[in-house]
Amino acid sequence: MATRRALLAGILGAATLTATAACGSVDTVGEVDFARPLLVPPLAQSTVDPDGTRVFDLVAQKGSRDFGTGDQMSTWGYNGDYLGPTLRARKGERVRVNVVNMVGENTSVHWHGMHLPARMDGGPHQEVRPGATWSPTWTVDQPAATLWYHPHPHGATEEHVTRGLAGMFIVDDKDNDVRLPETYGVDDVPVIVQDRSFGGDGQFDVRDRGDTLLVNGTLAPYFDVTTDKVRLRLLNASTARVYDFGLSDDRSFAMVGSDGGLLEQPFATKRIRLSPGERAEIVVAFRPGETTVLRSFSPDLGANLFADVFGGGRDQFDVLELRTATRLAPSPDVPARLATIDRLDPAGAARHRTFRLSGTDINGDEMDLNRIDQVVTVDTTEVWEVSNQDGQIHSFHVHDVQFQVWSVDGREPDASLRGWKDTIFVKPNTTARIVLRFADHTDPGRTRG
Numbered sequence: 001m002a003t004r005r006a007l008l009a010g011i012l013g014a015a016t017l018t019a020t021a022a023c024g025s026v027d028t029v030g031e032v033d034f035a036r037p038l039l040v041p042p043l044a045q046s047t048v049d050p051d052g053t054r055v056f057d058l059v060a061q062k063g064s065r066d067f068g069t070g071d072q073m074s075t076w077g078y079n080g081d082y083l084g085p086t087l088r089a090r091k092g093e094r095v096r097v098n099v100v101n102m103v104g105e106n107t108s109v110h111w112h113g114m115h116l117p118a119r120m121d122g123g124p125h126q127e128v129r130p131g132a133t134w135s136p137t138w139t140v141d142q143p144a145a146t147l148w149y150h151p152h153p154h155g156a157t158e159e160h161v162t163r164g165l166a167g168m169f170i171v172d173d174k175d176n177d178v179r180l181p182e183t184y185g186v187d188d189v190p191v192i193v194q195d196r197s198f199g200g201d202g203q204f205d206v207r208d209r210g211d212t213l214l215v216n217g218t219l220a221p222y223f224d225v226t227t228d229k230v231r232l233r234l235l236n237a238s239t240a241r242v243y244d245f246g247l248s249d250d251r252s253f254a255m256v257g258s259d260g261g262l263l264e265q266p267f268a269t270k271r272i273r274l275s276p277g278e279r280a281e282i283v284v285a286f287r288p289g290e291t292t293v294l295r296s297f298s299p300d301l302g303a304n305l306f307a308d309v310f311g312g313g314r315d316q317f318d319v320l321e322l323r324t325a326t327r328l329a330p331s332p333d334v335p336a337r338l339a340t341i342d343r344l345d346p347a348g349a350a351r352h353r354t355f356r357l358s359g360t361d362i363n364g365d366e367m368d369l370n371r372i373d374q375v376v377t378v379d380t381t382e383v384w385e386v387s388n389q390d391g392q393i394h395s396f397h398v399h400d401v402q403f404q405v406w407s408v409d410g411r412e413p414d415a416s417l418r419g420w421k422d423t424i425f426v427k428p429n430t431t432a433r434i435v436l437r438f439a440d441h442t443d444p445g446r447t448r449g
Contacts, residue, residue, distance in 0.1 A: 026316075036220055037221065037223070039217055052093075053094045055096045055097075058085075059078065061076065061080075062074070063075045063080065064202075065082050083164055084165070087169045088169075089140050090140065091140050091173040092174075093140050094139045099134045101134075103130070106129055106130070107127065107153055107160055107165065108124070108126050110151070110399075112148050112149060112150060113148070115441075116138040117441040124154035124369060125369060142402070144171050144172050146170060146279045149166070149167050151165045157239075158239045162206045166237050168235060187230050188231045188233070191294070192215065192237050193234070195213055195214075195241045197210035209240050223323070225328070228329070229285050229332070230284050230322075231256070234274060236276055242273065242299045243273065245280075245282075248295050252270050253268070253284045253285070254282060255269055259422045260402035263418065266335075275423065278424075288327055291321065295319055296316060298316050299313060301393055302430065341419065344436070346433075350377065351380070353382060357387065378440070382438070384434050393427075395425050401438060403435060404421070407432070
């Protein structure tokens with residue numbers, strides 16, 4: 001029977017968010033001078049081959065930028081000095097991305113949230129050498145969703161992302177006739193949130209959590225709202241910080257999508273918590289002439305006092321000011337029904353597995369690229385129990401497949417977790433049960449690039 005190999009270095013990964021950030025809490029509420037217009041990453045240019053393949057080119061390169069601190073910071077970016085363009089493709093479309101490495105050391109690109117063969121995934125086994133080109137090719141086969149891409153070299157992922165290598169990947173689905181705000185950069189806006197520590201030597205201080213936020217690479221940004229509803233595609237692209245997003249005037253908004261695409265129906269909420277790698281699509285309604293601020297409130301980390309204080313549980317930030325015009329053009333109303341999600345049945349699971357997270361170990365084992373810990377079978381469903389067994393803060397990410405959260409500590413998950421997910425925040429001393437279906441792709445062996 002065909003099998004696909006689930007490498008802890010490839011199919012699944014766990015981010016350990018340790019409590020070693022700067023001493024004390026960070027609070028920028030009311031202190032940010034929103035003086036710079038929000039940079040919106042450009043849509044990546046592409047060409048179409050005679051066989052219909054859409055081709056993108058990404059060059060990982062060195063650069064520099066003054067973010068507004070007066071210091072010229074050394075940066076990395078894709079096709080520019082920091083971050084990268086937004087890639088956009090349709091479900092059913094075949095794509096190829098030519099990744100050129102010009103940063104002077106091995107790096108890689110992982111397509112976070114994408115359903116694709118292991119050899120195209122860009123995991124830790126698939127580093128691209130300096131000066132080399134890697135050209136993964138696959139057919140986009142998943143619903144409309146907000147995904148992202150970032151480096152994944154073992155032991156250097158945090159450093160490479162901190163320097164600036166990251167970008168958004170939007171999947172469209174022409175068969176989904178749901179109308180939502182969709183004009184890119186106008187009423188459909190990427191919001192890539194990262195925390196940074198600005199070193200005095202022109203280098204970012206690579207540590208767990210920074211004390212300054214960048215949004216799309218913009219320090220202290222504002223966005224001019226010109227429509228009565230705006231869809232914000234929120235991405236936590238920080239490496240070790242949890243955010244609890246809401247609006248400064250405590251208004252409700254509609255959450256319409258999670259990691260893997262649209263929810264079955266929208267729900268009104270005032271807060272969305274995102275751990276590193278998680279995404280959420282929200283639609284905010286506006287009135288002419290008003291101003292509000294996207295804010296990260298102190299997140300409930302469920303940790304002990306030490307981890308709460310030193311793990312960012314008491315931090316809060318003003319993120320992005322939203323300024324509305326005196327006249328607002330209409331945008332589509334949020335439909336009552338968004339998508340149909342076929343529920344996976346844990347009763348039909350071929351196997352149950354347990355993953356215990358502690359420190360940087362999974363099930364007591366450190367990461368080893370030369371060891372395969374789990375093997376799953378194609379066209380089967382499994383139930384995984386993911387347990388956080390220490391006082392630290394962990395998020396858990398699965399490559400290739402989107403999963404459904406069945407329960408958290410035996411209870412039904414809240415509404416924000418009822419769609420397709422590829423990343424989940426697991427609080428200390430908490431167990432999440434997720435259901436996964438492995439389909440389409442098998443890995444015949446090594447996945448080195």
